[in-house]
Amino acid sequence: MDGSLNDRHDGAKMTPSERRREIVNLVMAERTVQLDQLADHFGVSRMTIHRDLDLLEERGLLRKGRGGATAEGSLLFESNFHYRMQTEVAEKRALAKAAGALVEPGNVVMIDDSTTTLMLAEEFESIDFITIITNSLAVCERLRGRPNIHLILTGGTYNDTFQGFYGLVCEQSLAKLRADWAFLSASSVIGTSLYHQDQEVVRMKRALMSSAERSVLLLTHSKFKARALNHFADLSEFDRVFIGAQLDAPAAQRLQQANIAFELV
Amino acid sequence: MDGSLNDRHDGAKMTPSERRREIVNLVMAERTVQLDQLADHFGVSRMTIHRDLDLLEERGLLRKGRGGATAEGSLLFESNFHYRMQTEVAEKRALAKAAGALVEPGNVVMIDDSTTTLMLAEEFESIDFITIITNSLAVCERLRGRPNIHLILTGGTYNDTFQGFYGLVCEQSLAKLRADWAFLSASSVIGTSLYHQDQEVVRMKRALMSSAERSVLLLTHSKFKARALNHFADLSEFDRVFIGAQLDAPAAQRLQQANIAFELV
């Protein structure tokens, strides 16, 4: 790679937020971008880019420096909730649709804090007499106020990176509740093991699984390329496993050889 | 009362939201309003009033019917969160300022779900190393993401009227936590007794008080005129009581005779 941006001055008109989104993608891909290049690339003034970068910095998506911006500590970066929320949207929605079909009126359902399972919330909006238990603030905000939904939040210590609640209060609440289904995701799959970068989240997921009759796992294909620190479960512990169809063939084969039942969507 | 609105066509220009706010007040006062009267009163077209009423109905503040709107079940009405949020703002803020001054860096503080105590959240934004425990979604949303604040939500069953969490999960969480201060409000004061219209809220407030070293009560003067069903505490149980200065003299005297220590702000 030559390090310079592909500067076709897109006649395609973008909204300001589309442009900012694209800036974040570039910063992620290139690791560092020059302010001038961005101005040139999008066909806007330097001042506009300055303002964009100020705004994105405030949201913690990048760090502004003289002449441009960089992706700061990429871990924090990739785990930023709003960022994750906007990646692989179509794939996540498909997974949510497939998994959501399992649930029937009257069921009690637990949802974890992942962006993938957040899409499930939308699926449940139209189901009557459903009880939803979650540690996710995002799920809570999406579902609150709907008269057909009985919403229970676990509570706990708030963590802004995941927009969820964790710790003793959370685990204790889960321990005292019982659900028909638990829907979870993971940050990383290696072999048949699931991982997540945060210990507190791991504890929460364990508590969730042990309080539900059946556990369902939702994985986008990119999870097979990611790496994370803490083991939290094995694929064989789940009753149903849904995986994005873009999963590459070798990975799929390995799962079959390990005798894991899964469904591509 | 002659039932007709006072139709001085206020030259005073209002913003759309001021007008809607005023419509809500009228509906509350008159119990029912005519669309034509409103259009006339505010000097806007019927269509505009239609749109206002549609919007207010969606927010659950009134019910639209042919030719006008009515205050549906006034209990639900008065307890609507967004409505309460906009009444007596100055008085609530003053109370919050006075009560907030009690808290020092490092303290652990519990806040209930009232709109009065929500103002406290703002006071705490600037205090370091503070831990805030609450069952209020509104408090959570105001404070989340601030690095200087350790935020714990009790969790529980969500109630949209109060924008808070209640029930077993909530009480159990509170039981396992311990705070330096609890800040509460009440819906109604009669004699030295405090009342609230909802049982679940009463249980939550009891749990809150018994988990805190010291309890502080915040009351706007209007609480002395309101009525509510369920007793939840006595004024004498509080370590500090702050009351809005508009409290009328007879009520103040009665408190003094009952030997209640309180502070007007």
Next chain:
DNA sequence: AAATGTAACATGTTTTATGTGATAATTGTG
């Protein structure tokens, strides 16, 4: 038939986004 509700469009208003040029701050260099 009269009254009221809804939809679509045109118009004016407010808010937001952007660019420009002046000025300030920072960096690098001899």
Next chain:
DNA sequence: CACAATTATCACATAAAACATGTTACATTT
């Protein structure tokens, strides 16, 4: 350290988008 070059910021003007409103025509209810 002075100086030029680069980059940032500020304040204002203007353009674009979003919002609010009224009008008219047509649908619905009483």
